[in-house]
Amino acid sequence: MVDLKGKVAVVTGGASGIGASTVEVLRDAGATVVAWDLHDAPGVVGADIRDLSSVQKAADAAVAEHGKVDILVNCAGVITPNLPAHEVDPGDFRKTYDVNVVGSFNCAKALFPTLKATGAGAIVNVASQAALVSLPDQSAYSASKGAVAALTRSLAIDWAADNVRVNAVCPGFTLTPMAKQQMTPELDAAVSRRVPLGRMFEPEEIGRTIAFLASPWASAVTGVVMAVDGGWTAGEPALPMGGDA
Numbered sequence: 047m048v049d050l051k052g053k054v055a056v057v058t059g060g061a062s063g064i065g066a067s068t069v070e071v072l073r074d075a076g077a078t079v080v081a082w083d084l085h086d087a088p089g090v091v092g093a094d095i096r097d098l099s100s101v102q103k104a105a106d107a108a109v110a111e112h113g114k115v116d117i118l119v120n121c122a123g124v125i126t127p128n129l130p131a132h133e134v135d136p137g138d139f140r141k142t143y144d145v146n147v148v149g150s151f152n153c154a155k156a157l158f159p160t161l162k163a164t165g166a167g168a169i170v171n172v173a174s175q176a177a178l179v180s181l182p183d184q185s186a187y188s189a190s191k192g193a194v195a196a197l198t199r200s201l202a203i204d205w206a207a208d209n210v211r212v213n214a215v216c217p218g219f220t221l222t223p224m225a226k227q228q229m230t231p232e233l234d235a236a237v238s239r240r241v242p243l244g245r246m247f248e249p250e251e252i253g254r255t256i257a258f259l260a261s262p263w264a265s266a267v268t269g270v271v272m273a274v275d276g277g278w279t280a281g282e283p284a285l286p287m288g289g290d291a
């Protein structure tokens with residue numbers, strides 16, 4: 047079991063889905079967890095990650111209350127409607143980039159001083175399998191998650207000397223409100239057929255990988271963009287190949 051006793055973590059997008067599950071997983075591992083999300087809610091601090099001043103205020107409040115932040119999980123994200131690239135509204139493209147990329151950067155930037163001061167800070171960015179392979183009709187989302195993967199490597203290099211480790215997870219289809227928005231029985235069947243492990247994932251399966259990367263058990267890991275997708279990006283599970291074995 048990953049042990050995070052004495053650690054303080056901030057999880058963005060902590061009110062829903064993978065973020066909410068990650069809050070629970072980190073707490074179960076012993077961490078004190080502060081959840082940020084777009085709107086105030088019981089147990090959730092309101093912060094719009096697109097806005098650096100809103101993020102800075104929440105970062106200062108977390109440090110004032112808990113003395114430090116050891117772990118940042120950048121989980122807040124948005125997805126665009128399914129449309130072929132030529133029909134995507136440039137405003138929607140920009141909005142996706144603002145949350146998924148600029149938002150992740152803002153949180154990392156605002157918390158960097160306290161992450162550095164701990165001597166062993168850790169950031170885990172939540173990208174997507176769409177950062178590694180293309181999904182149809184998701185140009186804005188895929189481009190933004192590709193940028194999250196590149197940002198992960200950049201921050202890992204820039205902050206390695208300060209022992210702030212920066213990694214990313216790339217979840218496959220995970221059963222959250224965001225995924226359910228897009229779900230049809232046909233999609234469910236197609237995804238299950240296409241995933242080598244043959245199923246979709248529960249949010250806590252992503253949360254547990256995040257907890258590992260954030261923990262001292264991953265002390266030698268930085269700059270890694272890790273698929274958590276049941277093998278989707280490894281290849282096709284079954285092809286009707288002809289010929290003798």
Ligand SMILES: NC(=O)c1ccc[n+]([C@@H]2O[C@H](COP(=O)([O-])OP(=O)(O)OC[C@H]3O[C@@H](n4cnc5c(N)ncnc54)[C@H](O)[C@@H]3O)[C@@H](O)[C@H]2O)c1
Nearest residue numbers: 059062063064084094095122123174217219220222224225
């Ligand atoms: N569910 C999946 O299948 C899947 C697959 C791959 C990657 N992901 C990624 O995982 C992350 C979480 O997704 P989810 O499925 O749990 O989605 P979700 O919609 O359940 O949760 C996303 C949360 O982010 C918050 N948020 C959005 N904009 C924000 C902003 N500007 N400031 C602060 N908070 C904001 C929302 O309020 C929401 O609570 C996202 O980054 C998503 O792209 C999800």
